[in-house]
Amino acid sequence: GQQVMQIPQYQHVQEGEDFTTYCNSSTTLSNIQWYKQRPGGHPVFLIQLVKSGEVKKQKRLTFQFGEAKKNSSLHITATQTTDVGTYFCAGTFGNEKLTFGTGTRLTIIP
Amino acid sequence: NAGVTQTPKFQVLKTGQSMTLQCAQDMNHEYMSWYRQDPGMGLRLIHYSVGAGITDQGEVPNGYNVSRSTTEDFPLRLLSAAPSQTSVYFCASSYSRGNNSPLHFGNGTRLTVT
Numbered sequence A: 001g002q003q004v005m006q007i008p009q010y011q012h013v014q015e016g017e018d019f020t021t022y023c024n025s026s027t028t029l030s031n032i033q034w035y036k037q038r039p040g041g042h043p044v045f046l047i048q049l050v051k052s053g054e055v056k057k058q059k060r061l062t063f064q065f066g067e068a069k070k071n072s073s074l075h076i077t078a079t080q081t082t083d084v085g086t087y088f089c090a091g092t093f094g095n096e097k098l099t100f101g102t103g104t105r106l107t108i109i110p
Numbered sequence B: 001n002a003g004v005t006q007t008p009k010f011q012v013l014k015t016g017q018s019m020t021l022q023c024a025q026d027m028n029h030e031y032m033s034w035y036r037q038d039p040g041m042g043l044r045l046i047h048y049s050v051g052a053g054i055t056d057q058g059e060v061p062n063g064y065n066v067s068r069s070t071t072e073d074f075p076l077r078l079l080s081a082a083p084s085q086t087s088v089y090f091c092a093s094s095y096s097r098g099n100n101s102p103l104h105f106g107n108g109t110r111l112t113v114t
Helices: none
Strands: A005-007 A010-014 A019-024 A031-037 A043-049 A055-058 A061-065 A071-076 A085-092 A098-100 A104-109 B004-007 B010-013 B019-025 B031-037 B043-051 B054-057 B064-066 B076-078 B087-094 B109-113
Touching (some): A010 A019, A019 A104, A043 A055, A071 A085, A098 B043, B004 B087, B010 B019, B019 B087, B043 B064
Antiparallel strands (some): A005 A019, A031 A043, A061 A071, B004 B019, B043 B054, B064 B076, B087 B109
């Protein structure tokens, strides 16, 4: 089946440093969603990107959808301890179901 | 509104036992689904339903059954538990059949099969 690859698997950063996670697909995505899962919690929807080259911001979080709609990124500026968790991208191919990436686990060193 | 409610939160089974994981949503969502989450493998779709009376298989359906007799409820049945089914299970719903709708997840069920 079609897959969404996500890197890195783990990221440890000092508090205040920036963080980026990337999602890639070999085929064009219809849209991409991003979720955050706190340790011990459940995934929570953050945002959806639909248009080629789309950029959306939520406070310190910046989400991008590539021009070819085959890749996406989530960038966090000046990380805080509240950013700890696992970030998942989830893409849709055509009218198929959502396919989740493997996630990036972010830990913050105070 | 409670959102998506899953029970139980934790369960330990012996190999061969059966059980049902419950999922209920009070948001009148058409779409409901079950995922399992294993370390390093993200969230994998087990079964899904686009409305009452309609179910379909996801990526990893073997060993699991579902039914959708009402809009609100979507139970997941393990007929004969195996150690490979040790995982965290999440139920999720969304308001439309399409793939543009955000998923709302329950709090999860942590299942251990010995």
